[in-house]
Amino acid sequence: MQKKVGVILVNYNGEKYIANCVNSLLNQTYHNVAILFWDNHSNDSSLEIIRKTYPQIHLVESKHNYGYAKANNLAVKKIFQMEEDLEYVLLLNVDTVAEPLLIESLLSKADKNTVTTAHIYLDRYGKQIWYAGGELQLDIGNSDHLYLKNCTEVQRVSFVSGCCMLIHKDIIKRYGLFDPAYYMYYEDTDLCMRWYMHGVNMYYVPEARLWHKVGGSIGGVRNPAKEYYMVRNRLYFINKYKRYIKVRKLFILWTMLRDSLLDSSEYSGSLIKAAGLGILDFYLKNMGSMKHKL
Numbered sequence: 001m002q003k004k005v006g007v008i009l010v011n012y013n014g015e016k017y018i019a020n021c022v023n024s025l026l027n028q029t030y031h032n033v034a035i036l037f038w039d040n041h042s043n044d045s046s047l048e049i050i051r052k053t054y055p056q057i058h059l060v061e062s063k064h065n066y067g068y069a070k071a072n073n074l075a076v077k078k079i080f081q082m083e084e085d086l087e088y089v090l091l092l093n094v095d096t097v098a099e100p101l102l103i104e105s106l107l108s109k110a111d112k113n114t115v116t117t118a119h120i121y122l123d124r125y126g127k128q129i130w131y132a133g134g135e136l137q138l139d140i141g142n143s144d145h146l147y148l149k150n151c152t153e154v155q156r157v158s159f160v161s162g163c164c165m166l167i168h169k170d171i172i173k174r175y176g177l178f179d180p181a182y183y184m185y186y187e188d189t190d191l192c193m194r195w196y197m198h199g200v201n202m203y204y205v206p207e208a209r210l211w212h213k214v215g216g217s218i219g220g221v222r223n224p225a226k227e228y229y230m231v232r233n234r235l236y237f238i239n240k241y242k243r244y245i246k247v248r249k250l251f252i253l254w255t256m257l258r259d260s261l262l263d264s265s266e267y268s269g270s271l272i273k274a275a276g277l278g279i280l281d282f283y284l285k286n287m288g289s290m291k292h293k294l
Contacts, residue, residue, distance in 0.1 A: 036058040116160075131146075
């Protein structure tokens with residue numbers, strides 16, 4: 001009998017992505033799948049779309065926007081309550097479209113101590129790669145995507161994007177999921193760091209393919225809200241794992257501000273302000289739990 005997989009979709013105002021994402025999941029070659037759609041208090045027509053078009057999937061209407069990290073944690077807890085025979089959880093962004101073999105391919109390499117992820121494109125034509133392997137960069141307190149264009153074999157990695165993670169229930173029981181203090185961004189880097197420290201295997205499976213509209217729910221690849229969280233949360237990550245990550249904080253601060261200063265887009269002024277606010281928030285909270293949300 002096929003092992004049951006629970007797919008978690010956390011949504012915030014993602015109405016224009018829902019149909020393509022959910023339809024791609026319903027068309028998977030692997031059929032023992034339960035989908036839970038967690039709506040993070042959207043103010044668009046997301047809920048209406050799910051109710052009218054997809055009555056077969058579990059819908060949770062949150063009264064608050066908990067952010068990506070906490071919402072995923074709550075959604076995973078909920079689906080385990082609803083589907084008692086669940087063995088794996090697939091965390092997936094709503095602004096994605098899965099190829100039919102995605103789940104089947106991810107499962108082929110997953111087990112009780114192995115997390116798997118996909119080959120992720122930026123476009124539907126497979127010309128732009130967003131993720132093809134990843135690594136933790138402990139010397140600078142960061143994580144990075146690799147672009148193994150010609151890779152045809154499964155590769156061990158040290159960073160798996162939260163855009164697509166297939167996780168066995170035993171791994172979740174042992175190590176939990178995301179740290180909600182991140183709200184969104186860097187929560188996947190933190191989780192991979194935890195897995196890395198405890199010897200959990202992470203594998204990139206090139207046969208598993210996914211298309212991702214990066215930043216679909218927050219306004220694009222680079223914007224002030226994302227800049228704020230990326231800066232604030234990177235500092236939080238470095239501080240949390242300071243016993244293992246030896247970095248020059250002043251250098252990191254300068255590089256983050258420099259990147260904002262050098263941006264020539266229409267958001268340049270806002271990016272500088274957002275980066276500064278991220279740094280300020282982190283230090284005002286004395287390097288603990290953090291305050292502002294953009």
